[in-house]
Amino acid sequence: MSEKRFAAATEQNLFRIFTIPEEADSTLARIEQEISNNLDGFLRDNIVAVEKPLSEIEQDFLDSVIPEHPQFVSDFADDILAKLIAQSVHTSSPSFIGHMTSALPYFLLPLSKLMVGLNQNLVKIETSKAFTPLERQTIGMLHRIAYGELQASPQQADDYYNRYMHSAETSLGAFCSGGTVANISALWVARNALLRPDGAFRGVAKEGLFRAMTHYGYQRLVILVSERGHYSLGKSADVLGLGRDDIVTVPTDENNKIRVDVLEDIILQLKADNAGILAIVGVAGTTETGNVDPLDKIADVADKYKIHFHVDAAWGGATLMSETQRKILRGIERADSITIDAHKQMYVPMGAGMVLFKDPHSTDVIEHHAEYILRKGSKDLGTHTLEGSRPGTSMLVYACMKVMGRKGYEILIDRSIDTAHYFANLIANDPDFELVSKPELCLLTYRYVPSAVQEYLRHCSDEDKRVINELLNDLTKFIQKKQRESGKSFVSRTRLTPQAHSGQTITVFRCVLANPLTTRDILHEILEEQKEIARESWRSLPAILEKLRS
Amino acid sequence: MSEKRFAAATEQNLFRIFTIPEEADSTLARIEQEISNNLDGFLRDNIVAVEKPLSEIEQDFLDSVIPEHPQFVSDFADDILAKLIAQSVHTSSPSFIGHMTSALPYFLLPLSKLMVGLNQNLVKIETSKAFTPLERQTIGMLHRIAYGELQASPQQADDYYNRYMHSAETSLGAFCSGGTVANISALWVARNALLRPDGAFRGVAKEGLFRAMTHYGYQRLVILVSERGHYSLGKSADVLGLGRDDIVTVPTDENNKIRVDVLEDIILQLKADNAGILAIVGVAGTTETGNVDPLDKIADVADKYKIHFHVDAAWGGATLMSETQRKILRGIERADSITIDAHKQMYVPMGAGMVLFKDPHSTDVIEHHAEYILRKGSKDLGTHTLEGSRPGTSMLVYACMKVMGRKGYEILIDRSIDTAHYFANLIANDPDFELVSKPELCLLTYRYVPSAVQEYLRHCSDEDKRVINELLNDLTKFIQKKQRESGKSFVSRTRLTPQAHSGQTITVFRCVLANPLTTRDILHEILEEQKEIARESWRSLPAILEKLRS
Known part of the structure; x- marks a missing residue:
């Protein structure tokens, strides 16, 4: 094909992009349909569970030259399904309780599309x-x-x-x-x-x-x-x-x-x-x-x-x-x-x-x-x-206020605070966890501290406390990363300086219980998984404690 | 129904909103389908052509109290179809050439929905x-x-x-x-x-x-x-x-x-x-x-x-x-x-x-x-x-660069500048228009000045020029508003102080020719419509000119 005919063909294709929708059986149309039918299912099926290191993901995003020639939409869609969506984060998952994200009302999907269409x-x-x-x-x-x-x-x-x-x-x-x-x-x-x-x-x-x-x-x-x-x-x-x-x-x-x-x-x-x-x-x-x-x-x-x-x-x-x-x-x-x-x-x-x-x-x-x-x-x-x-975007806020009503929001807010209190009790009553901040809204922080260590911390010297807390900080960081990487659930972590720890900065798990789909079972599982990771990883704990005691 | 049972029913409905998609025959699903099949058709069918005054539109948005109770999504969808969408602006219309808006590639619709779903x-x-x-x-x-x-x-x-x-x-x-x-x-x-x-x-x-x-x-x-x-x-x-x-x-x-x-x-x-x-x-x-x-x-x-x-x-x-x-x-x-x-x-x-x-x-x-x-x-x-x-949102930019390629963009950019030049020639060759700024990118400005007035302006005194330009400013403003209100097409207006007018500030039409779907026919029609509005509205022109001449 000559350069000129090629250009004409490209122009025609371009024109099509602006005027003719995707075929109903195209990859993009299929993705859209799946999202419409079952967003959570689509995300679970398409986002890989086990985390890839970022440096590996980056390998798919290395080219710094804008492609010279067009790509078929369907090829592009296959590409991002494999490289982008597979490696994105299921922020609306009920077990993703680390940040201020949640499942969203379904009607926001078609409304968002309408918003973009109206532009x-x-x-x-x-x-x-x-x-x-x-x-x-x-x-x-x-x-x-x-x-x-x-x-x-x-x-x-x-x-x-x-x-x-x-x-x-x-x-x-x-x-x-x-x-x-x-x-x-x-x-x-x-x-x-x-x-x-x-x-x-x-x-x-x-x-x-x-x-x-x-x-x-x-x-x-x-x-x-x-x-x-x-x-x-x-x-x-x-x-x-x-x-x-x-x-x-x-x-x-x-x-x-x-x-x-x-x-x-x-x-x-x-x-x-x-x-x-x-x-x-x-x-x-x-x-x-x-x-x-x-x-x-x-x-x-x-x-x-x-x-x-x-x-x-x-x-x-x-x-x-x-x-x-x-x-x-x-x-x-x-x-x-x-x-x-x-x-x-x-x-x-x-x-x-x-x-x-x-x-x-x-x-x-x-x-x-x-x-x-x-x-x-x-x-x-x-x-x-x-x-x-x-x-x-204000249309989406307007829509939520209309469709859920003030009462609907009230139920969601109250429920999130209830869930946070439930989780706080669960943590407080488990001898291997320490609740660091109680929920007022639906946030709380805590850390894993095996009961033996908690016991020891109550009586030991300030210097021992400092050493143990530093070990615990490493442990908390390790558990948080490991749990995130294994992909079943996610809590975040931060550093706090609570008065109860006499001004020492400690690393804690941070949870936000805003997702209405987060069940109590999920909260139990999250703690269990953390204990599991801790037990497997911190085999040397008894020896450390022994050393500190002696 | 007791308050308690009502609350339980509401909670169940809320839960549904977060988990169960719209039925295929719901209003929102139908809107979505129409957007997918033919966005331009949907917008043309649902946005009213003739403009309602803003003060009237505001009557539908007066309530300052968040509704206490939920509204069915379908009722909400009917509502916004009648009150919001009907009175929105068809920014992607090929004859809406007043601002930096355009038709968009179709594949961005499903992609935007995916973006929102991934959140x-x-x-x-x-x-x-x-x-x-x-x-x-x-x-x-x-x-x-x-x-x-x-x-x-x-x-x-x-x-x-x-x-x-x-x-x-x-x-x-x-x-x-x-x-x-x-x-x-x-x-x-x-x-x-x-x-x-x-x-x-x-x-x-x-x-x-x-x-x-x-x-x-x-x-x-x-x-x-x-x-x-x-x-x-x-x-x-x-x-x-x-x-x-x-x-x-x-x-x-x-x-x-x-x-x-x-x-x-x-x-x-x-x-x-x-x-x-x-x-x-x-x-x-x-x-x-x-x-x-x-x-x-x-x-x-x-x-x-x-x-x-x-x-x-x-x-x-x-x-x-x-x-x-x-x-x-x-x-x-x-x-x-x-x-x-x-x-x-x-x-x-x-x-x-x-x-x-x-x-x-x-x-x-x-x-x-x-x-x-x-x-x-x-x-x-x-x-x-x-x-x-x-x-x-960067995903959408990424998608456009991949799917259209650099060459695709080149065609769109070159075409927009070509179109602007075409329109500039059309204006310059029409005795009743004055091209005020030539296109360099795909923007230009002009105004309607009947040939007799153009002729008179070439020879008259500075004071007459000032008076006539002020009349023309009013006329330009009038035509622009009238054309916008009648809903077939839209150019914007601004005020410039071109050297050719010895420092007088004049009101001009402003056009942006970025929409690849804007055809030459549309440009002809826009000028014709402007002439029509001008002729109908400015019947007193000959008398004014007569008065100035005498």
Whole structure:
């Protein structure tokens, strides 16, 4: 075939790609059908159980040259089935309890496909039309469940949301790709509000941080958060022009909650040192242990010193849905801003974060316009968001709220906390495990410590404790990796410094019990498997203990 | 039914939602089937042609209370079909040529569903496994097509990418939700590199911007970009702690390209004023006219003054794929960082931005770690990204590169530019239209100016010109809105200040000809429709002209 005829044939094929769907018996159509019929079955059949080392997987992804010529879709589909899907992670498996992932409602699969087919761009109304009011309503509903009780009556609340939900000038919040962008957005608003225009100074947004701090006479600008705050806060500080050192961490109590007494001492010291305090961040669901700060008490302090109060409820925000459990979040309605990740316990796929603002005028300080879109007075969502072009993911959150209802969420949240308590009891009652942090939301941490070792630890010297804990750290790491690699189940691990261990940092298993399909049997099996691995691997334990005793 | 039995029934239904797929004859299954069989047909049948005012659409999205009880999926599906989909925008229509949207390859629909079903989280390997090397390869391939020629030979290039593509310590770039986050990421890296640790000063990332500028003795920190730069750069400046005033705009020539001579004058002035220059941004595809800055010449200046050179190729980056057209981007390989949006001319759905870094060590200055993930030495992608949890969207870019091949992209890019030239000729040869900006990539701008008015404008006074142009601005705005509302086709509009109009700001139609399904017939029809609207609406024109003449 001549080059020219080849090009013509390619062009025709290309045109087909844009117009003609896959044949019903193609590999891709078959994959799709299997996903539709039985997602869990498809994933179990196609993801290999036993983990391949990453360095081996990488061998299939080495070519750095974009292929010159097209590949048939069916060949491509076979390829990724063997190389990508086989080596991906079954994050929705009921025995994958190591991270904040879960099985998802089935209807989200066809809806996601619809979303992609519609391919709206939420930055502006011209490319999203009804998706814009839908997103505003989604944000409005979550705003109301967080802040609604600030209104004197349901009628006043209705009036309030009628006024603000679809307003062109203000914003109840922003949808974004995830919790990190939500946290950055909230702290961006807080920074610009603190360093607002003042006399001849035209505000940080126009003049920048250097002049702003000079104008206000601050030597330093800080964010206060407990030592359990998420790592994205350090990143936010860096991005926003503070330093990572300007995240001032406040110590926590034995339940991983911020010590409000110390918080206040620190504020007084900072004020004496001429530092500006950009925000106090309350953690509503620490990533590692799932504990929630005493938000009401933090709000008192924030009120007293007139400091922006942000709540990072990326994980815990969904708990607002449960009338039984939302007391854990008491005080959240006093926060100036709240981060919630819908892709965590709102059971929506990856890529759905939100920030809410108590005061719909908050976002005035970050408002921006352009000539071709986002014109003044328009209702384009892009005037108040950090991101620009964005997909219509809010539709999936909207769908879940409609189809499951608040009650449905309540059942899921309550059940996840019940399951966590069940697992905690199981661990606490097993002589070979040590429960390190109790569940408040559906997270807990623990480690494997054979009963003999537990017994020894109770009486031994500090130096022995240190040595044994280091051995146990290695053991925990080993068990966690081995269990992951053998592919039946997955817990994650982290490092904590619990008061019960007199300040020694220990490695622990970390579990998130959010998946409604995780049964009690699975939890028993996970512990059994861990014991099995431990017993097989730590044959030398008796000898070590003997040595320490002698 | 008692409250308890009701709750039990709800719980059972909920469980079903997580485990049992939609029936084959459910509304959602039917929607899905129709999308699979004929997406364009489905959208045409279900999106209403004639536009409803936004205020009316909002009536369907007023409730601010999350529904208490669940809704059947089928009822929900009927609802959104009538209220959401009917009032959404057919962005993939061949006659929707107003924004950077297009028809997409069909195979992306099942692949997107697969992506959602797998629900990987790319922040870390534990929740993404093979998706991590896949994303690194995707970034690597685009890095090589942008920067590959910097390597002395293909063999050296292979060695280079073997070394860096899967390296734990370095990063060739980052995948992100879109061009704005990509631009912020690039400028974040540039800021942290400029204000790096130096002696006792531990760098801006740790100590913040105020101390950094004090240490380096800068009075101001600026970003240089042409007056056609994207609005996200102002936002980036604000977020990163510079002011919006610190975006120093450089004038453009008659082709909307930065004037490099003036750029250099400005740099000298800024240096004299003790300003730090964070970056020069070259625009590779201005949003409004699609023109590309002389990147090679900017690179000379950036080299001379040792300034970070960033190229915002969110739109134009895909042009690298075309051997015929990539000369437009000459010099891009000298940029320190490049933004490319795959959801623009790489034909991937919304939510796929990328930033590339010439030097894989660039991202050292933003590297971060945590205890439970992103541990030092790990290959977790989250150590070098602004975002945290992220979906596996890079798979869709990977798929397009594999299935269409570089040649496939070349055909699409070349064709889009051909189409733009065809349309430009059509406009230029029609006595009732004025071509305002010629296409360089596949964008152009124009306006409707009846031939009699064009004739009059050639000879009239400046004051008359001003008056007529203002009338024409209103007319352009009117035609654009009317055409959009009547739903057959869509062009966007923007405001430009072309030299040919002696500095008067005029309103113009803006077209993006990226959709491979946009035929020449459609372009003829769009002009005809515009003439029709103009003739019907501007009956008073002859009288106005008469009045001006007299």
